[in-house]
Amino acid sequence: MEAMTLLTWAFDLLLGLGLLWLAWRALACPDLFKAIVLFVAFGLFMALAWVRLAAPDVALAEAAIGAGLTGALLMAALARLGED
C-alpha cells in the first residue's frame, strides 16, 4: 500500500510539472506548428490530470474538445495564415 501511495504521488508530481512545462513551451515556442502540437499534448496531459482529480466527465470533454478538435481548428487556422 505504501509503495502505491508513493507511486501515485510521484505520478501526480510528474503530471503537474509536465503540465507546467508543456504550457510554458507551448507559449514560448516561436514555431507555431510546434506550439500547436505542444498545445494538443498539453490537452492530453490535462485530461489525465482531470482523471486524477476524479472528474472523468471533464476529462472526456478535455480529451475530445481541448486536445482533439481545438488542435484541428488551430491547424486549419495556421494553414490559412500561410496562404497570405
Added chain:
Amino acid sequence: MKWRRWLLLPLILALAAGLGYTVLSLPDQVQGLQGAVADQLEKSGVTNPVTAVLLNFRGYDTLLEMVVLLLALLGVWSLGAQPAVRTESDPGPVLDILTRLLLPVLVLVAAYLLWAGAHAPGGAFQAGAVLGAAGVLWILTCGRLQHGLARLPLRIALVAGVATFMVIAALALQTGRQLLEYPPAQAGSLILLIEAIATVSIGVTLATLFLGAEPTDKE
C-alpha cells in the same frame, strides 16, 4: 523591452502568491450542492449526477452553451467566404483507408458516449466532439457534401439541437411548469431526445467550424 519584463516579474509573483494563498485558505471540506443533487437525482430521469445537473437542474446553462457554439459559427461565417478546402490533392492511401476504417468506429463511439451519459461519464458534448472529429477526418479526405445538402439541410442540422431544446422548454411552460422543468416520468426520455439531437448538431457545428467558411453548393 527588457525593463518591461522586469516590471512584469513582481506582478506575476504577486499573482502567484495571491492564487497560492487563496487555494491554501480554502476550507478542507466543502459541502457544496452535492447533497441537494443527490436528493433530487431520482426525479431527474438519469443516474449520472453530472448529466442530471447539465441537462435537468441547470439545463438553461447547457442551452446557452449550445447557442454560444452556434454564434461562434455565425461569427466565422460572417468573416466572408473563403476557399473552404485548400488542397485538392489526393489524400493518399493511408489517410483514405484509415478514414474508411475510423469513421464507422467514431460514429459508434459517439453513440455509445451519448447512451452512456445517462448513467456514466459521457454526454452530448463529448459525443458531439467525437462526431465532429469524424467530420474533420472526412473533410480532410476531400469529403464533399452532396449537391443541395450544403444549404438548407446543413442549416437545419446546425440549429436542430437548440431548436429541440427550446421547443421542449416552451412545452414545459405551456403545461404549467417552469421553463425546462420536465415532467419526472418522461424526464429520462426527454433528456435522451435532447442529447441525441444536440449531439448531431454539435458534431456538425464543430466540423463546419473546421471548414472555416460557409460551404457553398459548388464544392
